[in-house]
Amino acid sequence: MTYVIGEPCVDIMDRACVDECPVDCIYEGERSLYINPDECVDCGACEPVCPVEAIYYEDDLPDSLQPYKDDNARFFSDPLPGRAQPLGSPGGAAKLGPVGADTELVAAHPKRQTAP
Amino acid sequence: MTTTGTAAYEAIRAHHRALGDGLTERANAVFRAAVDGRPHEPAVADFVAYVGEEILPHAAAEEKTIYPAVVARTHLGNLIGEMITEHASLSMSAARLATLTDGVAAAEQAQEIAELFGSHAAKENDVLLPALIADGTVDLAELLGQMHRNLEPAAPASQGNGADPQAAVLTLLLQATGALARAGAADLACRIAASAWATVHESRPDLATKVTTALHGLTRRVDGAAPEESAHHCDCGHEAADLELDVRELRPAQRHEAIFHAYIDLAPGTGFVLVNDHDPKPLRYQFEAQCAGDYSWDYLEAGPKVWRVRVGRTLA
Numbered sequence: 261m262t263y264v265i266g267e268p269c270v271d272i273m274d275r276a277c278v279d280e281c282p283v284d285c286i287y288e289g290e291r292s293l294y295i296n297p298d299e300c301v302d303c304g305a306c307e308p309v310c311p312v313e314a315i316y317y318e319d320d321l322p323d324s325l326q327p328y329k330d331d332n333a334r335f336f337s338d339p340l341p342g343r344a345q346p347l348g349s350p351g352g353a354a355k356l357g358p359v360g361a362d363t364e365l366v367a368a369h370p371k372r373q374t375a376p
Numbered sequence: 377m378t379t380t381g382t383a384a385y386e387a388i389r390a391h392h393r394a395l396g397d398g399l400t401e402r403a404n405a406v407f408r409a410a411v412d413g414r415p416h417e418p419a420v421a422d423f424v425a426y427v428g429e430e431i432l433p434h435a436a437a438e439e440k441t442i443y444p445a446v447v448a449r450t451h452l453g454n455l456i457g458e459m460i461t462e463h464a465s466l467s468m469s470a471a472r473l474a475t476l477t478d479g480v481a482a483a484e485q486a487q488e489i490a491e492l493f494g495s496h497a498a499k500e501n502d503v504l505l506p507a508l509i510a511d512g513t514v515d516l517a518e519l520l521g522q523m524h525r526n527l528e529p530a531a532p533a534s535q536g537n538g539a540d541p542q543a544a545v546l547t548l549l550l551q552a553t554g555a556l557a558r559a560g561a562a563d564l565a566c567r568i569a570a571s572a573w574a575t576v577h578e579s580r581p582d583l584a585t586k587v588t589t590a591l592h593g594l595t596r597r598v599d600g601a602a603p604e605e606s607a608h609h610c611d612c613g614h615e616a617a618d619l620e621l622d623v624r625e626l627r628p629a630q631r632h633e634a635i636f637h638a639y640i641d642l643a644p645g646t647g648f649v650l651v652n653d654h655d656p657k658p659l660r661y662q663f664e665a666q667c668a669g670d671y672s673w674d675y676l677e678a679g680p681k682v683w684r685v686r687v688g689r690t691l692a
Binding site: 261280282283284285298299300301302303304305349351352354355 | 544547548550551553554555557586587589590591592593594596597
């Protein structure tokens with residue numbers, strides 16, 4: 261079980277959730293944040309602080325965001341573009357820093373027009 | 377002045393600024409604790425440690441490098457006497473701060489130390505270093521190098537900005553408890569996390585809050601009543617007289633602190649009825665870690681919307 265970050269985060273990346281997470285398992289890609297399902301402890305602290313309601317407990321994901329459950333996992337289990345190795349479980353996002361790459365699903369998402 | 381001299385001057389100024397910011401930030405933490413009525417000791421301990429580990433070694437290194445150069449090459453010898461006296465004053469003020477029992481007095485003392493350091497560093501930046509530069513025969517970059525060599529024994533492993541080894545270790549520990557819970561040992565995971573909470577909740581309330589948050593996730597995986605407790609079940613029927621502690625209006629981060637404060641104030645043999653909007657399993661693990669054998673725990677109402685638990689202090 262894990263929490264999942266869905267499409268509303270793409271190009272927003274508010275990061276309020278990152279500060280709340282007690283196990284530092286929310287990692288920063290290029291255009292979205294991702295929750296590491298192997299590190300998440302299901303506490304739910306991230307969910308209410310997200311200003312765009314991008315975060316759901318996996319059982320509560322709306323149908324439209326279902327693909328993001330596996331996609332969050334792929335960010336860690338599959339090698340990202342330009343990398344030979346998958347991220348795996350880095351043991352904390354702060355020490356890893358921004359990853360600078362995204363999964364195919366997020367990378368293919370149309371660029372969101374953000375307010376200037 | 378040479379380019380390396382300019383760079384060295386800027387580096388020294390930047391370092392003074394960083395030290396000043398570090399002190400001010402910690403003085404503010406003491407002030408906030410005093411204003412909020414929280415124990416000020418943890419913030420004072422952090423402030424005093426910072427003076428001991430960062431400020432005083434820096435001062436000692438200056439006394440071996442920059443100050444002798446100033447005495448040898450400028451007419452500012454008197455000022456150097458004053459500067460060394462200020463170093464001693466910083467040290468004594470920090471020692472006094474550590475003994476203050478009143479939060480407001482501690483906040484004032486910390487503020488005073490931060491201000492003294494600020495005016496002290498300003499004299500170095502604006503008077504001493506420019507005098508050395510004007511003299512022109514001193515290699516400021518070489519002096520800075522000497523200072524760093526002097527500092528090496530005092531600060532062996534210089535960590536990155538904002539490094540917090542305690543927080544980093546705690547993150548790893550909580551991740552490990554998560555893995556344990558996923559592997560089917562949720563009860564053990566919760567006990568370990570609760571012990572971690574008991575270890576840090578006085579010295580690092582910020583980290584304790586993170587543990588409490590994680591416990592709320594970990595306990596989701598614990599089936600049935602938790603933990604296998606040493607709590608004594610009380611059936612003496614004295615709930616009627618107990619006060620209610622309804623924490624539903626408090627922010628989740630404040631709840632556990634409020635509950636433990638209430639518990640500490642209990643006389644042996646008395647209790648209160650905790651009212652919450654979820655099963656307070658995480659709290660029970662914390663009681664088990666902190667107060668095993670001394671508390672009682674009885675569910676009076678168990679959901680689905682409201683939980684009422686009589687928490688008591690057993691007779692010694």
